[in-house]
Amino acid sequence: MTESEIASTAEPMIWARGLRKSFGTGESAFEAVKGIDLDVRRGEAFGFLGPNGAGKSSTMRMIAAVSPVTAGELRILGRDPETDGPAIRARLGVCPQEDTLDSELNVRDNLVIYARYFGIGRADARARADELLELVNLTEKAKAKVDDLSGGMKRRLTIARSLVNRPDLLLLDEPTTGLDPQARHVLWDQLFRLKQQGVTLVITTHYMDEAEQLCDRLVVMDKGVVAAEGSPAALIREHSSREVAELRFGLGDVGADGADGAGANPHETHAADVADLGDRVEVLPDRLLVYSADGDEVLEAVHDRGLRPVATLVRRSTLEDVFLRLTGRTLVD
Amino acid sequence: MSIPAGIPLPLTSVQATWLLVERNIITYRSAWKLFITGFLEPVFYLLSIGIGVGQLIDTFEFNGQTIPYAEFVAPGMLAASAFNGALMDSCFNFFFKLKHLRLYDSVLATPVGTADVARGEVIWGQLRGGSYSAAFLVVMLLLGYIHTWWAVLALPAALLIGFAFSAVAMACTTWFTSWQDFEKVTLVQTPLFLFSATFFPVTAFDGWLRWVVECTPLYRGVVLCRELTTGTVTLDSLVSVVYLMVMGVVGLLVVRKRLDTLLLT
Amino acid sequence: MATTQPTQPAQRTRPAPHPSGRLSTVTAVRRMAPYWLTVSLRTWRGSVVSAFLAPIFYVVAMGVLLGGFIASDRARLEGAPDYLSFIVPGLVAGHAMQTAVADTSWPVFSNFKWNRVYDSMVATPIAVRQVAFAHLFFVWARVTAVCAIFDLVVAPFGVYGSWWGPFAALAAQSLTGLTFATLMYGYACRIETDAAFGVVFRLAIFPLFLFSGAFFPVANLGAVGERVAQLTPLWHGVNLSRMLSLDTVDLSTAAINLAVLLAVAVLGGWWAVSGLEKRMQS
Ligand SMILES: Nc1ncnc2c1ncn2[C@@H]1O[C@H](COP(=O)(O)OP(=O)(O)OP(=O)(O)O)[C@@H](O)[C@H]1O
Ligand SMILES: [Mg+2]
Numbered sequence: 001m002t003e004s005e006i007a008s009t010a011e012p013m014i015w016a017r018g019l020r021k022s023f024g025t026g027e028s029a030f031e032a033v034k035g036i037d038l039d040v041r042r043g044e045a046f047g048f049l050g051p052n053g054a055g056k057s058s059t060m061r062m063i064a065a066v067s068p069v070t071a072g073e074l075r076i077l078g079r080d081p082e083t084d085g086p087a088i089r090a091r092l093g094v095c096p097q098e099d100t101l102d103s104e105l106n107v108r109d110n111l112v113i114y115a116r117y118f119g120i121g122r123a124d125a126r127a128r129a130d131e132l133l134e135l136v137n138l139t140e141k142a143k144a145k146v147d148d149l150s151g152g153m154k155r156r157l158t159i160a161r162s163l164v165n166r167p168d169l170l171l172l173d174e175p176t177t178g179l180d181p182q183a184r185h186v187l188w189d190q191l192f193r194l195k196q197q198g199v200t201l202v203i204t205t206h207y208m209d210e211a212e213q214l215c216d217r218l219v220v221m222d223k224g225v226v227a228a229e230g231s232p233a234a235l236i237r238e239h240s241s242r243e244v245a246e247l248r249f250g251l252g253d254v255g256a257d258g259a260d261g262a263g264a265n266p267h268e269t270h271a272a273d274v275a276d277l278g279d280r281v282e283v284l285p286d287r288l289l290v291y292s293a294d295g296d297e298v299l300e301a302v303h304d305r306g307l308r309p310v311a312t313l314v315r316r317s318t319l320e321d322v323f324l325r326l327t328g329r330t331l332v333d
Numbered sequence: 334m335s336i337p338a339g340i341p342l343p344l345t346s347v348q349a350t351w352l353l354v355e356r357n358i359i360t361y362r363s364a365w366k367l368f369i370t371g372f373l374e375p376v377f378y379l380l381s382i383g384i385g386v387g388q389l390i391d392t393f394e395f396n397g398q399t400i401p402y403a404e405f406v407a408p409g410m411l412a413a414s415a416f417n418g419a420l421m422d423s424c425f426n427f428f429f430k431l432k433h434l435r436l437y438d439s440v441l442a443t444p445v446g447t448a449d450v451a452r453g454e455v456i457w458g459q460l461r462g463g464s465y466s467a468a469f470l471v472v473m474l475l476l477g478y479i480h481t482w483w484a485v486l487a488l489p490a491a492l493l494i495g496f497a498f499s500a501v502a503m504a505c506t507t508w509f510t511s512w513q514d515f516e517k518v519t520l521v522q523t524p525l526f527l528f529s530a531t532f533f534p535v536t537a538f539d540g541w542l543r544w545v546v547e548c549t550p551l552y553r554g555v556v557l558c559r560e561l562t563t564g565t566v567t568l569d570s571l572v573s574v575v576y577l578m579v580m581g582v583v584g585l586l587v588v589r590k591r592l593d594t595l596l597l598t
Numbered sequence: 599m600a601t602t603q604p605t606q607p608a609q610r611t612r613p614a615p616h617p618s619g620r621l622s623t624v625t626a627v628r629r630m631a632p633y634w635l636t637v638s639l640r641t642w643r644g645s646v647v648s649a650f651l652a653p654i655f656y657v658v659a660m661g662v663l664l665g666g667f668i669a670s671d672r673a674r675l676e677g678a679p680d681y682l683s684f685i686v687p688g689l690v691a692g693h694a695m696q697t698a699v700a701d702t703s704w705p706v707f708s709n710f711k712w713n714r715v716y717d718s719m720v721a722t723p724i725a726v727r728q729v730a731f732a733h734l735f736f737v738w739a740r741v742t743a744v745c746a747i748f749d750l751v752v753a754p755f756g757v758y759g760s761w762w763g764p765f766a767a768l769a770a771q772s773l774t775g776l777t778f779a780t781l782m783y784g785y786a787c788r789i790e791t792d793a794a795f796g797v798v799f800r801l802a803i804f805p806l807f808l809f810s811g812a813f814f815p816v817a818n819l820g821a822v823g824e825r826v827a828q829l830t831p832l833w834h835g836v837n838l839s840r841m842l843s844l845d846t847v848d849l850s851t852a853a854i855n856l857a858v859l860l861a862v863a864v865l866g867g868w869w870a871v872s873g874l875e876k877r878m879q880s
Contacts (some may be wrong), residue, residue, distance in 0.1 A: 357784075366793075367793060367796045367800075370796070371801040378808065380808075382808075385819065389668045389818075512644075513643075513644040516622055516645070516646065519647045519652060523652045532660065533664045
């Protein structure tokens, strides 16, 4: 395919309708993905956000053409993974959730051999390996054994490995887990560059800041279904207020009506006292969240009512709040 | 849905198969000592049992020929070492790669497929086993145990034995869950090795027992090698060849099917 | 005990500590016993085949079936009435060596490299030296048990020359096992990667098993070969085991066999303990 052909392909990179995934059969069958629709366009950065067990990785593995689709339709680069698996995988870069490095090979050989699996010639494979080692800052470790790398270095090597075939579509399953803050920002920068070069990114993550930074569009997944879809800003606008006032009450501080409140969640009991101050109130084990356009106003009103929270915070709404709204649960538990 | 102008397939299946072999060769570069010493095992057996014990035994009759004990044992060792090597590779090493290294999880994310993995691993095992067999045949020649050109065919015969057992052993390994399962391998391997007419003629068994032994795969391999190195080839040899081929092909098909269910979930 | 006074009730339930806080080796070994017993109980099933069945297969294949083709000639079988009686004591001694080295190779290496059991042991008052003693002691016990069962199973084949033969032979086999356990233990402590085991098994253990007189009289190796074979510790174990089991004891030879095995076991013990001490320091 030539550049112009790529540009002219209106075909979405990923197209799914009613996509389902079940594990096991009969009695013990478990449905991890329960009918989702996806349209990921070329050059887009697309995110899956969701708690543990939401079905993110299961979906990613289907997209990577290594996990057969149970039901529904899926097209990757316009092709059916069931019949065109090898051709699809040839254009894909995959960074799985768990590192699957070859610990019998040294760091550099991991990249060289992986490049060879894509049919890349030996000399090119070596050159590409050195280039990528430079990119992820592992040149000094080229001859080291994989087992001797730190967790974050292994992660970086896995990410480098996913780029070895210059993929059109890059699938990153929790890419920054285990990376230190600096490595994380370096990676974000690199992903941003790849995106500018026209690579389509699909990322799963638990980190809202990551999703907000990187993704043009994302879906919030929960229990195998898509709970909401849109750009981060749109999702926040649609599902949350502009600001949030966080109130933390002391354990002994029980509301007026909670006579024998020993052991009860004080936030539970205070919820009624502040319910009318915002659009919505969420009770968490350690905090009370009051959603409103102006958080400071809420705080003032709280004080006026004689309530004395031990700690308060006013912040902007984030995807976390969207998620809480949609699923009733926090993202990182 | 329309399929856009084809993305070219970067690999033929021959290339893909070879890549697995290439990967194994690289990992083996640092283990060359293990590679070299592997060849010694059948030679030690030959010198110990064939010559040491052989001095206590006169001669054996095989397919109408009277041969010294060492010449009787040597082809048995050739077959048995192909068998032992195949089991070693396809049980221990394959299990390690499948369950501990999780090597194939990453390989299958590339255009390489499960059939390529199965073929690649078997071929790698055969490259190693085949070089041991060839070396062993040279040792036999140097010791003066070979008097016929048929013996040249003993090398492909040993490869066939290795192929058949590699494929079947690999298939069984896909069902293993822990290292404890390897006791089952020993449970099958030791009696096959000892009772397949490797060290003594099958006439040591009577009646139905002999019949059972003659139906076991390693016996077919041992006899095939012995017929070739002693130059007493019969129609029976063809039976052995077909037997081992079918075994290998079936094994390979099962491996592929099992890898599909195990890894492509 | 006289030192136990009513004013110090706590001392009644604990053994009096050594002044420096060190444990006696016996106490230390007893403290590690639950661990080793648990491990053996959990893993014995997994080793039934290689520990018991495989050697029986060898006895039947080589001793009975191949033996059927070998003339029963005492002169050519070091005084054994038939090949079966000849091979059994040798096989058991060889098996003692193989069990011992199997238990002290990867299992030892794993204990400081992979599952790091030793690290957790020396984090208590137990000393490194005592860890090595305890491990060797339990390997020795296991080897002895395995050989005892082997001896018992082959008894119906009528391979012993006297009623005390199997007991005396067991002692020789057990000592052989201990000797090789200490040697392999010391080796395991000194290697960098476990690939080194593959080489030593192929170049040392396996040829020892095949050429130390278990399968055939070492005289069959020729004059030089015989001398070389007689230098190996396994030959001393095999020979002692055979003489005792067949009741063909030659006192001076037996004394030499015993002395060599004991000497190597003592040296091996030192090699093992110093190896582990070095290893745990690094
Ligand atoms: N191979 C499998 N066999 C059986 N169940 C599976 C398998 N893989 C995943 N599941 C189940 O499917 C559900 C979704 O798992 P998945 O890995 O897709 O979640 P996830 O969203 O990636 O979670 P996490 O954030 O923890 O990575 C879980 O309940 C999991 O137990
Ligand atoms: Mg996941």
